[in-house]
Amino acid sequence: MNRSRVANLLGAGALAVAERVSAEAARAAGVSASGAAALSTLLVEPGIGVTELGARIGLSQPAAARMLDTLIAAGLVERHHPGGRGVRLTLTGTGRASAEKLLEARGRVLLELLEPLTDDQVHALAPALEALLAGLVENRRSEYVLCRLCDRQVCARCPVGEECRGYG
Known part of the structure; x- marks a missing residue:
């Protein structure tokens, strides 16, 4: 596995997703x-x-x-x-x-x-995204910024919120 390539794909994907979600929500x-x-x-x-x-x-x-x-x-x-x-x-x-x-x-x-994506790919993506999001937490308040456009009804167990609670 080439981590640099995966990182590059992640960067391109994250930017495209953020732009589409932000534009459509607005x-x-x-x-x-x-x-x-x-x-x-x-x-x-x-x-x-x-x-x-x-x-x-x-x-x-x-x-x-x-x-x-x-x-x-x-x-x-x-x-x-x-x-x-x-x-x-x-x-x-x-x-x-x-x-x-x-x-x-x-x-x-x-x-x-x-x-x-196939159902198997979506199933594999979920834990990877949870780990990635938890890794983005910098402090107790990170949840507010990271999850500012989240649908709170959909995410019964928020990995960001759980990680933030660890910052006591």
């Missing part, structure tokens, strides 16, 4: 790629603040605030100011529908990408 939701990540995050973590949301999707606080202004203007996200506490963010009904659409689109793209 298109389905009618937002930018970072907007799609924000909607997906707020779907499972309603009530987090701007800084926390930015950290979870890999944006600085100023960039997250600008992106949120766009989502709020589009009627997808609402800001709440609970008594004396910081701003909390939630999806509107339209925002929830957009988040669900983007997850459906993401899932559809990924299933289409698996079509050329």
Whole structure:
């Protein structure tokens, strides 16, 4: 086995998959790629603040605030100011529908990408991907960035989440 060749194939495949998933998710939701990540995050973590949301999707606080202004203007996200506490963010009904659409689109793209593989190849791919994802974990917060577009309902046992819990 030539590890350099496999690494090169992985790089090309990872880039192509990321671009297709990101583009289709954003298109389905009618937002930018970072907007799609924000909607997906707020779907499972309603009530987090701007800084926390930015950290979870890999944006600085100023960039997250600008992106949120766009989502709020589009009627997808609402800001709440609970008594004396910081701003909390939630999806509107339209925002929830957009988040669900983007997850459906993401899932559809990924299933289409698996079509050329046999059942045996898919079965062999799963543990390899789990190991690869676990190896990408750098700290407890890695789960938020690595899984920012994940469909949490599909992944009953998340290898990234399990690895993150090991960072105590």
